[in-house]
Amino acid sequence: MLRTPAAVQDAERYTAHNYHPLPVVISSAEGVWLTDVDGRRYLDCLAGYSALNFGHRHPALIAAAHAQLDKLTLTSRAFIHDQFADFCRELAALCGKDLVLPMNTGAEAVETGIKVARKWGYQVKGVPAGQANIVVAEGNFHGRTTTIVSFSTDEDARADFGPYTPGFRIVPYGDLAALAGAIDEHTVAVLLEPIQGEQGVVVPPEGYLPGVRQLCTERNVLFIADEIQSGLGRTGTTFACEQEGVVPDMYLLGKALGGGIVPVSAVAADADVLGVLKPGQHGSTFGGNPLACAVATEVVRLLATGEFQRRSAELGERLHTGLRGLIGKGLVAVRGRGLWAGLDIDPALMSGREACERLMERGVLAKDTHGSTIRLAPPLVITEEEIDHAVTQLAAVLAG
Numbered sequence: 001m002l003r004t005p006a007a008v009q010d011a012e013r014y015t016a017h018n019y020h021p022l023p024v025v026i027s028s029a030e031g032v033w034l035t036d037v038d039g040r041r042y043l044d045c046l047a048g049y050s051a052l053n054f055g056h057r058h059p060a061l062i063a064a065a066h067a068q069l070d071k072l073t074l075t076s077r078a079f080i081h082d083q084f085a086d087f088c089r090e091l092a093a094l095c096g097k098d099l100v101l102p103m104n105t106g107a108e109a110v111e112t113g114i115k116v117a118r119k120w121g122y123q124v125k126g127v128p129a130g131q132a133n134i135v136v137a138e139g140n141f142h143g144r145t146t147t148i149v150s151f152s153t154d155e156d157a158r159a160d161f162g163p164y165t166p167g168f169r170i171v172p173y174g175d176l177a178a179l180a181g182a183i184d185e186h187t188v189a190v191l192l193e194p195i196q197g198e199q200g201v202v203v204p205p206e207g208y209l210p211g212v213r214q215l216c217t218e219r220n221v222l223f224i225a226d227e228i229q230s231g232l233g234r235t236g237t238t239f240a241c242e243q244e245g246v247v248p249d250m251y252l253l254g255k256a257l258g259g260g261i262v263p264v265s266a267v268a269a270d271a272d273v274l275g276v277l278k279p280g281q282h283g284s285t286f287g288g289n290p291l292a293c294a295v296a297t298e299v300v301r302l303l304a305t306g307e308f309q310r311r312s313a314e315l316g317e318r319l320h321t322g323l324r325g326l327i328g329k330g331l332v333a334v335r336g337r338g339l340w341a342g343l344d345i346d347p348a349l350m351s352g353r354e355a356c357e358r359l360m361e362r363g364v365l366a367k368d369t370h371g372s373t374i375r376l377a378p379p380l381v382i383t384e385e386e387i388d389h390a391v392t393q394l395a396a397v398l399a400g
């Protein structure tokens with residue numbers, strides 16, 4: 001008898017239903033492959049929403065975690081520990097920034113970015129007290145805290161969670177004129193995803209990000225790039241902004257920074273920006289803990305080789321070529337960069353959810369978003385054969 005149906009029921013019984021997972025119960029994983037409680041294997045084409053860029057249980061990351069578990073796991077920031085300096089120095093170097101502020105989840109990095117930008121606005125730019133505004137984009141996804149959902153345009157994410165945090169202006173994504181019109185003398189930051197992941201891997205028009213950079217420089221506004229999902233190799237470069245030759249004032253990082261082992265996020269910026277924070281003004285008990293730093297330093301070292309970025313760029317070509325071949329055969333559009341793709345399924349054929357369920361039956365795990373869109377983001381250690389396998393299975397699902 002299969003163990004999955006009862007395990008699915010058990011999992012749903014004592015939890016709030018804030019997710020609608022596929023009915024699969026995973027018990028182990030290695031690289032790009034997952035195994036469920038019934039011993040069935042699946043190719044992971046989601047990679048924990050890009051938290052598993054290096055695959056499941058990457059040997060170097062697991063070794064770093066094991067070694068650290070045997071020595072020291074938590075001190076709080078009340079004391080300094082011996083993993084902290086290396087992590088901050090190496091991540092700052094990877095980002096080309098002076099300083100790093102480590103937190104845990106992506107949403108905390110975004111909250112940190114917002115707080116730093118506001119303080120910078122009051123203390124450096126000279127915005128009158130309480131008047132700062134931040135410009136964000138329609139279709140954004142930056143996390144789930146009350147402040148962040150205050151400027152979401154997704155009603156599921158936002159409705160009934162008010163009263164909402166003021167101080168945000170929402171403009172259409174990809175529209176430079178609208179952005180220019182929204183910035184005024186009290187604007188402290190523009191907060192954007194260089195590619196909108198949750199929205200369906202939406203790539204802005206060419207020239208948009210350089211245009212944002214220029215506007216921010218001209219108007220003395222911080223450009224905050226939320227690279228929590230797009231960064232750390234996913235798009236074929238360390239940061240998605242790089243592909244347009246853009247350097248933001250602040251990077252927000254998370255997901256893959258923790259190597260799929262521990263939650264690690266960070267804000268990276270120069271000293272004139274992050275330097276506005278003084279003791280007591282911001283923090284987190286677990287932020288920058290020894291276990292997190294040990295794993296994340298190893299993540300930074302993996303990225304410093306450039307190997308994963310190269311893989312993503314090269315294999316991404318193969319993935320996108322394969323997917324583009326399905327346009328007109330069940331797909332109506334394919335977007336993305338590197339090993340990251342948003343696919344729009346012909347809604348007359350099936351929903352994104354249905355497609356993901358059928359892919360699951362064929363041993364491929366992916367996740368739908370916004371009705372008829374599927375997101376593919378396999379670990380960057382995926383091989384050519386495995387990419388071809390995923391595309392073949394998708395073609396079979398679309399062919400009915």
Ligand SMILES: Cc1ncc(COP(=O)(O)O)c(C=O)c1O
Nearest residue numbers: 105106107141142143226228229
């Ligand atoms: C671009 C972006 N920012 C922020 C977040 C929030 O990260 P977390 O779920 O770790 O809070 C996400 C998560 O999907 C994201 O994609």
